[in-house]
Amino acid sequence: MPELPDVQVFKQYLDATALHQKIQDVEVHSERILEEISSQRLATELKARSLESVRRHGKYLLVQLDDGRWLVLHFGMTGELKYFKDLEREPEYDQVLIAFANGYHLAYIAPRKLGEIELVDEAEAFVAAKDLGPDVLGGDFDLDTFTDLLSGRRGMIKSALMDQQLMAGIGNVYSDEILFQEGIHPRTAVKDLAGDALASLYATMNEVLHTAIDRGADPDEYPDSYLTPHRHQGGTCPRCGEELQRVKVAGRSAYFCPNRQGAGPQDR
DNA sequence: CCTATAGCCTGACGGC
DNA sequence: TGCCGTCAGGCTATAG
Numbered sequence: 084m085p086e087l088p089d090v091q092v093f094k095q096y097l098d099a100t101a102l103h104q105k106i107q108d109v110e111v112h113s114e115r116i117l118e119e120i121s122s123q124r125l126a127t128e129l130k131a132r133s134l135e136s137v138r139r140h141g142k143y144l145l146v147q148l149d150d151g152r153w154l155v156l157h158f159g160m161t162g163e164l165k166y167f168k169d170l171e172r173e174p175e176y177d178q179v180l181i182a183f184a185n186g187y188h189l190a191y192i193a194p195r196k197l198g199e200i201e202l203v204d205e206a207e208a209f210v211a212a213k214d215l216g217p218d219v220l221g222g223d224f225d226l227d228t229f230t231d232l233l234s235g236r237r238g239m240i241k242s243a244l245m246d247q248q249l250m251a252g253i254g255n256v257y258s259d260e261i262l263f264q265e266g267i268h269p270r271t272a273v274k275d276l277a278g279d280a281l282a283s284l285y286a287t288m289n290e291v292l293h294t295a296i297d298r299g300a301d302p303d304e305y306p307d308s309y310l311t312p313h314r315h316q317g318g319t320c321p322r323c324g325e326e327l328q329r330v331k332v333a334g335r336s337a338y339f340c341p342n343r344q345g346a347g348p349q350d351r
Numbered sequence: 352c353c354t355a356t357a358g359c360c361t362g363a364c365g366g367c
Numbered sequence: 368t369g370c371c372g373t374c375a376g377g378c379t380a381t382a383g
Contacts (some may be wrong), residue, residue: 195360256376
C-alpha cells in the first residue's frame with residue numbers, strides 16, 4: 084500500500100504514538116530489510132535513544148532520533164507500522180520490533196521483505212544520495228516546478244508521475260487515480276499534454292493526494308467517484324459503468340476506463 | 352533519455 | 368484439498 088498518502092498516514096500515526104519514549108530493545112527478524120547496517124548495530128545504535136520527530140519525503144519516512152541522527156523507513160509494496168502493547172498481539176511478519184520503556188512496541192511489518200531500513204546522519208544527504216526528486220506535496224512543488232520537470236520529457240505521463248527521481252511520492256495506484264480523475268489515458272505522451280492540461284493535472288494531483296490523506300488512505304472511505312476501490316480485474320468505472328481495462332506501463336499494471344480515458348495513443 | 356524485462360520476496364486467489 | 372500459474376500499492380540492474 085505505501086505510496087505518499089499511506090506513508091503520510093504512517094507519519095501521523097507515529098506522531099500520535101511512538102515519539103519521546105526511550106527505546107529499550109530492538110529485535111530484527113530479517114536482515115533482508117537492512118542493507119547498509121547489521122541487525123546487531125541497528126539494535127545497539129537505537130538502544131537508549133528515542134524517536135523525536137518524523138518527516139516524509141516521497142515514500143520515505145525519516146524519523147529523527149534524540150541524538151540528531153535519522154532512522155529511515157521505506158515500505159516496499161507491503162510494509163506498514165503497528166504500535167501496540169501486549170506481545171500477544173504481536174503482528175505477523177514484523178521484521179523489526181522496537182520495545183519502548185513504557186511497555187509498548189512498534190512493529191515494522193513487511194510480509195514481502197521489499198522494504199528498507201537505514202540509519203543515517205543527515206536526512207537531506209540521504210534524499211540526495213537516493214537521487215529523489217522533490218516531494219510532490221512539498222511547499223515548493225508548485226505548478227511551475229511541475230511543468231518544468233515535465234517539459235522535454237519524452238515518455239508516457241504515467242511513467243513520469245511514478246518516476247521517483249523526477250518527483251517523489253506517486254506510485255502505481257495513485258497515478259492511475261489521478262489520470263482517471265483527469266480523463267487522461269495512462270499511455271499518453273507527456274509532450275501531447277498542453278500547458279492548461281498540465282495545470283489541471285497538477286490541481287487534480289493535489290486534490291487526489293490530499294483527499295486520500297484526509298480519508299486515512301483507506302480506499303473504502305474514498306469518494307464514490309474514485310477509481311481506486313474498483314481497480315482490479317473485472318472492476319467497472321464508478322462514473323459510467325464501463326469495464327475497466329488493464330495495460331502495462333513502466334512494467335506495472337495500469338487500470339483505466341476506456342470510455343472516459345480513451346483507447347490509448349496508437350488507435351483512434 | 353526512455354522502455355521493457357527480470358529479479359528480489361512471499362502471500363492470496365482463481366482454475367483445474 | 369492440492370497444485371500451479373498469475374498477480375500484488377516498490378525499486379534496482381540490465382539491455383536495447
